[in-house]
Amino acid sequence: MKKHTISAFALFLILQTLFIKTIAQVTNLAAGIQKISAGYPDKFTPYTFCEELPMKTALAGLSVGKLPFKLADIKISTNERGVVVEIPLDNSEQLYGFGLQLGSFNQRGLKIKPIVNDNPLNDVGYTHGPTTFYVSNKGYGILINTARYTTFYCGTTAKLNDRNSAPTEIKGGTSVDELYKTSNKELGNVTVDIPGAKGIEVFVFEGPDLKNVIQRYNLFSGGGALPAIWGLGIKYRVKADFNQQQVIKMAEYFRNNHIPCDVLGIEPKWQTAAYSCSYVWAKDFFPDPDAFIASVKDKGFQVNLWEHAFVSPKSPLYEPLKTKSGNYLVWGGLVPDFVDSSARGIFANYHDQTFVKQGISGFKMDECDNSNIAFGSNSWSFPELSEFPSGIDGEQMHQLFGLLYQKTVYNIYKRANKRTYLDVRASNAFASSYPAALYSDTYDHDQYIKMILNSGFSGMIWSPEVRESNSIKDFMRRSQTAVLSAQTLFNSWYLQNPPWLQINIKKNNAGQLMDNAKQTEADIRKLFEFRMSLIPYLYNAFADYHFKGIPPFRALVMDYPDDKNTFNLSDEYMIGSGILAAPLTEKMDERKVYLPAGTWYDFNTNQKYEGGRSYIIKTGLTQLPIFIKDGTILPLARPVEHVAADTKFEITCFVYGDHKTVGSLFEDDGVTFNYEKGNHNSVNLSWDKNKGTIKRHGPFKSTMYNIVKWQIIK
Incomplete structure (x- = not known):
């Protein structure tokens, strides 16, 4: 008999083929929440850094639904490229989520790649909040627990199999639109592509309805945020180069004219260096920070400081963080390895001693998203090939940087038993408990409205801030939206006077006010007063967010998941119940x-x-x-x-x-x-x-x- 031999390499190929369908393990995490683990999941994921404990009593009080498919129908496979996850998709399902999406609402039929980016353009998935979490109106949610750049094919792909049918013949023309058009409604999977991964965790949140799914996700993340009650008032950010006396003068303007305002935001010039940051008061602009803070607080204002996390060589933090940062600089500054708890501790302790104990009530955490990846000329942030002492790579750090930055600053206030309301330009999954409002340098009003709705699918808070406007009408419409959002923010970082006194930027900065400035001021006072009258209602809605997981601002489809008229309704939303x-x-x-x-x-x-x-x-x-x-x-x-x-x-x-x-x-x-x-x-x-x-x-x-x-x- 002839003896057959096989090489080690051939055996490896055979075994690789045999084990391409990865064996999965299912863990029950809480009532209605299961985790499927397969292969060797990454060390650093969004859930790695979720320290808030699940609110298990509240979770147990929710009704548990039944998935429209079997858990075993979720297929996970590995190959040389990475991991592929396939989740069943009913022909009639509508999908929502993927973080703070700007260019899309109903995600059914889209190819979405949630990547953190400072210009969340179009409907490709670029966003300030790149969660790999989506929900279905059939009453379940899927979270792919990864910080890698991941692509979701939301019913857009068809695999070769025995059931393939002949393509439909195009009738009535051969235009480009007709040739490439697809309904994407009848394909049976959401296919998830996770390049570079060697394993994955898939979190499955069961309904029975869409709102219950979101509640379950928020409660599992530690409950929704409950900001300091003053944060639900009006926040006004002054011009970037205002000095101590100019800010005090602005505070006096609000009080003398009886215009409601709770928070004054101070922009970059308060520091000796801002790009990168020194985190040191500039004495030529703020000669006596203690007296300044005492003065505005005596007038009833909270103080919020602008900064970002890239540490200047001029900063006292530079040397302590030099060995705890990435191997690439941003604006000549360090990129702290916020994955490392000791790096977070150094950054947090300095802020606590220098600012929080001094009376600073919050921070605007800017530039923690990635530079605009749509243009090669915009490359200010650290590259994806960056290396960090903790072992995380630049791609994963980009996805998690805003989340870890929030965690670092929020915990300062949590340890001091002081609540805050922060501003941040990037976030990720399991951030529901952080009282941090996302904002964007984009300025399309329609998209700002849509992001109010999308924030409710992702455990995030969105601030459709008001800056300049094309007309009084534009300004007032934007102001109405801001008053009806989670944070009412007016950002005058490049305006000498409030925008309601002069909407023309050049004239505003020249001190030339509009002829009807006082009338517009009276009109904006009326909107601000409504916001202040709404605070008790909003505060109760945020309490429901914390204790019950119900988003205070949410799309109508969340409350009416069986009403087809709500499936694509992206410009109306519920505030509370x-x-x-x-x-x-x-x-x-x-x-x-x-x-x-x-x-x-x-x-x-x-x-x-x-x-x-x-x-x-x-x-x-x-x-x-x-x-x-x-x-x-x-x-x-x-x-x-x-x-x-x-x-x-x-x-x-x-x-x-x-x-x-x-x-x-x-x-x-x-x-x-x-x-x-x-x-x-x-x-x-x-x-x-x-x-x-x-x-x-x-x-x-x-x-x-x-x-x-x-x-x-x-």
Whole structure:
């Protein structure tokens, strides 16, 4: 008999072929949350750095749904390129998520590559918040736990198999659009391509509905963020080169003109070096920082400092971080290895001693996204080939840098038992608990509205900030959107005067105010006062975010996942449980608004509308384009100019609908983390038989709210 031999290399090839379908292990993490592990997952992933514990009691209280497929139907395979994951996709499913997407809403039929980028252009996936997490209106969510550049084919690929059919013949022409058009609705998988990976973890979040999926994700991440209550007021960023006296003068302008404002943001010139950063007060601009902080705080303002994380050779942090940074510089500065806890500790301890203990209430953490990868000329950030002492590479560090930067700064305040509200330009998965509002240097109003909706799918907070405008109408429409968002921010970093006094940049900086400046100022005061009146309602919505995982700002499809009219509705959103917002842009004098099933009331006119259909509405520049859901108790406070430690909101409860209904307010000190130890109240509101009642439950001794009036809207 002839003896057969086989080389070691041939044996390797055979074994590689045999094991291309990777053996997976399933772990139950919490009620309705499973993890599938296969191969050798990366050491550094978004979940690696999630220190907040899952809120297991709240998770256990959610109903658990049933997946529309078997867990075993999720296929994971490895090859020389990396890892491929295939998740079943029903023909009628609608998909949402992938972080803070700007150019897309319903992701079904798209090829999406969530990469952190400072210019989130088009619908390819570039974003300030590149989460590899998507949700389905069929009641489940999938998170691919990786920091690698990953591509999702959302029902756009068809594999060769025995069921392939002949292609459909093109009828009626051969235009380019017709030749390349595909409906992408009938292909049976979401295919995920993870180059370079040797294994993967797939988190599966079960419903039963879309909102439950998002709740489960946020609660698993430690609960949604609950910012300091003053952060829900107005934030105004002054001109980049303002000195100490100019900032104080701006503070006096707000108070003297009775324009609400809680936070003043100080831009780059406060430092001796800004690109890269020194983190040292520039004495020629701020000769006495302690006196400056005391002065503006005495006027009721919080102070927020601009910075980024690239450390200048002029900084006291340079030498301590020199051996704990990447091997490439940015603007001549170090890139701290925030994966390393000791590097985070050095950076955090300096900020704590130098700024937080000095009275700084928050930071704007800029430039932590990647330079614009759409253009070769924009290459200011560190390259993907960078190496870091922790062992992470530049690609993964880019994806995680904003997340780790948030973690570093947020933990300063958490350890000090002080709440904050931060600004940041990049984030990632499992960041739900961080009170950090994302922002962008893009400035398209339609896209800013869309990102309010998309933030709700990703455990993120979005700030559609207002800068300059084309016209008064454009400015007021943008201001309406800002007032109806998670953070109301006006950024005048290149404007000498507030934009409502002069929208022309050149004239603004020359001190030439508009003829109608005082009227525009009065109009913006009216919008700001509405925002301040809404704070108790918003604060309760953020409490629901923390304790229940319900995003305070979210797409209608989350609340109405079976209503086909909401599947692609990207310019309307829910605020809390009872307000539907439908912002207008400069292009509109009127707009179409779709109202889901039920009864709704126009906030401005109290006109009643039956849901399940669309209406054409008109909203003035000083009105708010919102509708109130029947059965809502809307608590609106008498506006204050800023939220102080002793502020007691005087509230009128507006009851929508002539029937028994209930509502609530969350009450605590507004500035510490003592609520995590149970030191808070639930203020239960109820209306029945033309009478309103209030009952407080909880150990918190003080009162934040005084209900002075009830008003019914029939």
